[in-house]
Amino acid sequence: SQTIHQWPATLVQPVGSPLSLECTVEGTSNPNLYWYRQAAGRGLQLLFYSVGIGQISSEVPQNLSASRPQDRQFILSSKKLLLSDSGFYLCAWSGQPRDEQFFGPGTRLTVL
Amino acid sequence: AQSVTQLDSHVSVSEGTPVLLRCNYSSSYSPSLFWYVQHPNxxxxxxxxxxSAATLVKGINGFEAEFKKSETSFHLTKPSxxxxxxxxxxxxxxxxxxxxDGLxxxxxxxxxxxx
Known part of the structure; x- marks a missing residue:
């Protein structure tokens, strides 16, 4: 069966510090991968998606970036965090772009 | 273009009573529709x-939803x-x-x- 992992589970970072969140998927090959952000009391905002290694599409301009160095690994990064980057970050995968997505447990990021 | 509207931001029910969560969609083509649940954190x-198979869909934990094309709705229900x-x-x-991403x-x- 497929599983999706995210780490860390929680993170507290000062403004201006770098960020690296990691997501890995097991039990499937060539998944479509997604990064979402969920601000407090709000819905999901798609940040990035990837259909293959090295292929990243950005949905929202921001100071975040994403990379996919391996087939089942998706990384969300920032060089300098802003207060507005606080939120709950979710990674997801799907078999095809139109299919249902399966979500990881999330990372709670607090920027102080 | 497609869109989805959840008609209630909050729903409060008593334990043991039915649940109804309302959803309307707009889609130019035959859509696929999903319901997700998120517990805190x-x-x-x-x-x-x-x-596009059976219009009444059964899910986990006793939930079900009915696709109604004429009403462009996909409401989620649970008896208790x-x-x-x-x-x-x-x-x-x-x-x-x-x-x-199609969603x-x-x-x-x-x-x-x-x-």
């Missing part, structure tokens, strides 16, 4: 999905609420060409269960 879990059902629920529509999420409905 957790990821989203797929409850059920409609993909349990305390563990307290969570955020998202209605999602998918269609080819509907966006970068559009509703803003969510917060379900409160009164003891």
């Amino acid at each position: 957790k990821g989203l879990q797929l409850l059920l999905k409609y993909t 609420a349990h305390m563990s059902d307290a969570a955020e629920y998202f209605c999602v529509v998918s269609q080819s060409g509907g966006g970068a 559009t999420f509703g803003k969510g409905t917060h379900l409160i269960i009164q003891p």
Whole structure:
């Protein structure tokens, strides 16, 4: 069966510090991968998606970036965090772009 | 273009009573529709999905939803609420060409269960 992992589970970072969140998927090959952000009391905002290694599409301009160095690994990064980057970050995968997505447990990021 | 509207931001029911979470969608083509549940500080879990087979879809934890094309609705129901059902629920529509990833999420409905 497929599983999706995210780490860390929680993170507290000062403004201006770098960020690296990691997501890995097991039990499937060539998944479509997604990064979402969920601000407090709000819905999901798609940040990035990837259909293959090295292929990243950005949905929202921001100071975040994403990379996919391996087939089942998706990384969300920032060089300098802003207060507005606080939120709950979710990674997801799907078999095809139109299919249902399966979500990881999330990372709670607090920027102080 | 596609869109999804969850008609209630909050729904409160008593334990043991029926649950109704309303969702309307707009889609140019035959859509796929999903309901997800999110418990506090957790990821989203797929409850059920409609993909043009039976219009009444049964999901996990006793939930079901009915696809009504004439009403462009996909309401989520459960006959008897349990305390563990307290969570955020998202209605999602998918269609080819509907966006970068093909999925559009509703803003969510917060379900409160009164003891």
